[in-house]
Amino acid sequence: MRAVVRIAAWLYAIAVYGFIFLPVVVLVLFSLQATSFPIPPFTGPSLRWYQAVLSDTRLTSALVNSLLVAVLSSLASVTLGFLSAWGFARFVLPGSALLRGLITLPLTVSYLIIGMGLLVLFNWAGVPKSLLAAGIGHVVINLPLCFAIIYSQMGDHQINIERAARDLGAPEWKVLLMITVPVMAPAIFAGFFLSMTFSWDEFVISFLLTRFETTLPVEIWNLLRSGLNPKTNAVGSLVFAVSVVLVVFFELTLLLRKPA
Amino acid sequence: MSAPLVDIRNVSHRFGQLPVLKNVSLAIEPGSYTILLGPSGSGKTTLLSILGGFVTPSEGKVFIRGADCTAVPPARRPTTTVFQDYALFPHMSVGGNVGFGLRMQGVDGATRAAKAREALALVGLAAAFDKKPHQLSGGQRQRVALARALVIEPAVLLLDEPLGALDLKLRRQMQDELKAIQKRVGTAFVHVTHDQEEAMALADHCVVMNDGRIEDEGSPERVYARPKTRFSATFMGESTIVAGKAGASRDGRVTVTTELGPISLPGASTVGAALALAIRPEHLVLGDTKGDVALGTAKVSDVVFQGSFKRVLATSVQDPALQFMAKAPASAIVQPGDTTAVSCNAQDIILLAD
Numbered sequence: 001m002r003a004v005v006r007i008a009a010w011l012y013a014i015a016v017y018g019f020i021f022l023p024v025v026v027l028v029l030f031s032l033q034a035t036s037f038p039i040p041p042f043t044g045p046s047l048r049w050y051q052a053v054l055s056d057t058r059l060t061s062a063l064v065n066s067l068l069v070a071v072l073s074s075l076a077s078v079t080l081g082f083l084s085a086w087g088f089a090r091f092v093l094p095g096s097a098l099l100r101g102l103i104t105l106p107l108t109v110s111y112l113i114i115g116m117g118l119l120v121l122f123n124w125a126g127v128p129k130s131l132l133a134a135g136i137g138h139v140v141i142n143l144p145l146c147f148a149i150i151y152s153q154m155g156d157h158q159i160n161i162e163r164a165a166r167d168l169g170a171p172e173w174k175v176l177l178m179i180t181v182p183v184m185a186p187a188i189f190a191g192f193f194l195s196m197t198f199s200w201d202e203f204v205i206s207f208l209l210t211r212f213e214t215t216l217p218v219e220i221w222n223l224l225r226s227g228l229n230p231k232t233n234a235v236g237s238l239v240f241a242v243s244v245v246l247v248v249f250f251e252l253t254l255l256l257r258k259p260a
Numbered sequence: 261m262s263a264p265l266v267d268i269r270n271v272s273h274r275f276g277q278l279p280v281l282k283n284v285s286l287a288i289e290p291g292s293y294t295i296l297l298g299p300s301g302s303g304k305t306t307l308l309s310i311l312g313g314f315v316t317p318s319e320g321k322v323f324i325r326g327a328d329c330t331a332v333p334p335a336r337r338p339t340t341t342v343f344q345d346y347a348l349f350p351h352m353s354v355g356g357n358v359g360f361g362l363r364m365q366g367v368d369g370a371t372r373a374a375k376a377r378e379a380l381a382l383v384g385l386a387a388a389f390d391k392k393p394h395q396l397s398g399g400q401r402q403r404v405a406l407a408r409a410l411v412i413e414p415a416v417l418l419l420d421e422p423l424g425a426l427d428l429k430l431r432r433q434m435q436d437e438l439k440a441i442q443k444r445v446g447t448a449f450v451h452v453t454h455d456q457e458e459a460m461a462l463a464d465h466c467v468v469m470n471d472g473r474i475e476d477e478g479s480p481e482r483v484y485a486r487p488k489t490r491f492s493a494t495f496m497g498e499s500t501i502v503a504g505k506a507g508a509s510r511d512g513r514v515t516v517t518t519e520l521g522p523i524s525l526p527g528a529s530t531v532g533a534a535l536a537l538a539i540r541p542e543h544l545v546l547g548d549t550k551g552d553v554a555l556g557t558a559k560v561s562d563v564v565f566q567g568s569f570k571r572v573l574a575t576s577v578q579d580p581a582l583q584f585m586a587k588a589p590a591s592a593i594v595q596p597g598d599t600t601a602v603s604c605n606a607q608d609i610i611l612l613a614d
């Protein structure tokens with residue numbers, strides 16, 4: 001009886017992981033297809049579709065755009081998130097709990113709603129559809145995340161460390177730059193890499209807010225409109241690989257943190 | 261008379277509605293070691309925070325070197341603090357920690373390193389310059405915090421329960437070192453503690469605080485031998501307290517009516533005033549009446565052997581509410597359940613208003 005339960009548990013685990021990872025495995029596998037259709041039988045392995053992706057200037061420039069938007073919007077998110085977390089952790093503000101709730105609220109709103117809202121707002125304000133507009137959209141979704149991560153790591157034991165710096169003559173901006181930021185570095189890096197991950201494969205907001213120059217997920221969507229082919233698999237695999245690298249960085253910064 | 265280094269004038273402070281300091285005035289002399297002694301909640305840490313600039317008092321003024329520092333932020337006043345949790349910068353080396361204050365003053369790197377090494381040598385940690393704080397033991401971190409605070413040559417060094425986190429042996433050892441370092445650098449130290457032994461060992465000037473007020477202040481010898489209040493008599497060392505009422509005063513002696521009978525001792529008081537007589541454990545004599553004041557008989561309830569002496573607790577037969585606390589020689593033959601006479605000498609009794 002116990003053996004049956006064990007086997008059932010294993011089967012269940014395999015089914016769950018298969019369900020999660022099979023699409024990715026299929027995607028990566030058929031990106032190595034030698035022939036023109038990403039359907040069985042597998043004819044590879046071949047790197048011809050990766051070559052096709054990297055020689056497609058539309059895709060490569062979209063890739064550069066995506067990286068640019070991810071890095072810059074994540075920098076903005078993490079800076080603003082850090083400053084607001086510091087403000088909430090160190091000062092007594094009226095309605096602090098309510099304001100903290102408001103700042104994390106965008107986490108619960110769908111990207112579609114945020115994208116539409118920004119579209120209407122930018123239209124009204126005369127901001128043209130552009131990578132900048134998409135970047136601002138990414139700051140809107142990632143700032144609450146960075147805030148939540150950094151705020152959760154800002155403990156009371158750092159208060160005396162900041163006090164000691166002030167006591168030794170440091171002006172407030174030096175306390176922030178020389179003490180608080182280095183002490184909070186693990187949380188700051190974690191916030192940065194997670195923002196990068198989310199910005200990197202974000203589609204809806206970029207789709208709504210960009211026009212001529214666009215990001216990689218939007219360009220992939222353009223590619224898909226003309227039907228499936230191993231090139232889409234190849235570019236999808238590239239996106240996935242970058243995401244994996246970013247998530248690994250995120251986990252490393254958060255998990256390998258030295259106890260203070 | 262020279263002006264005091266620090267002059268705290270009529271300082272009161274409230275946290276919200278809660279008064280934590282009530283009209284406190286205190287002068288600190290240059291080069292002195294001042295101990296603020298009191299139980300938790302007595303306001304001693306708040307007073308230290310006010311000196312350090314971390315708290316601005318609700319009322320009153322603080323003068324340091326004659327300048328009004330009441331609202332001057334910590335960065336711009338000539339005080340530094342050694343925090344209870346040391347508050348070392350975890351991402352900097354020990355040398356970086358100690359040199360931080362000089363760096364903020366714009367001192368160049370080479371001078372900074374030299375002075376930091378000097379300060380570390382002063383606290384006996386010359387070899388730790390390149391280490392990180394997490395590689396050091398608690399006692400070593402404590403010394404780094406001390407060196408970091410001393411290196412910028414403050415007018416006053418503030419120490420917030422600096423020995424609280426150390427084990428007893430290390431505490432006594434650090435205590436001796438603190439005193440030696442203070443004498444060597446000659447900086448005024450203000451040290452907060454609830455440990456009366458620490459206070460007696462370190463203080464030039466001992467300030468006993470309770471409930472937001474200064475109960476007593478002076479040399480530790482004076483505060484111990486002649487405490488001014490009942491609180492001070494029981495907090496700074498132990499005392500047996502006998503309650504009584506003042507009778508007639510004549511020729512510099514007063515007769516006090518107690519449950520143990522009338523006791524005549526040097527002093528004066530208005531007739532009918534409620535008084536407390538405090539007697540230190542080492543002044544109580546057990547067994548055949550040897551002192552000139554008989555305190556009745558008592559039943560021994562507990563004997564604790566302390567090595568060099570025996571601590572004896574006994575309940576008065578005449579007044580069961582009265583507990584005697586006596587120090588008997590280590591060789592004394594005394595056991596719980598014994599009934600013994602208690603006496604003392606009139607000049608050892610401390611007369612306090614109740």
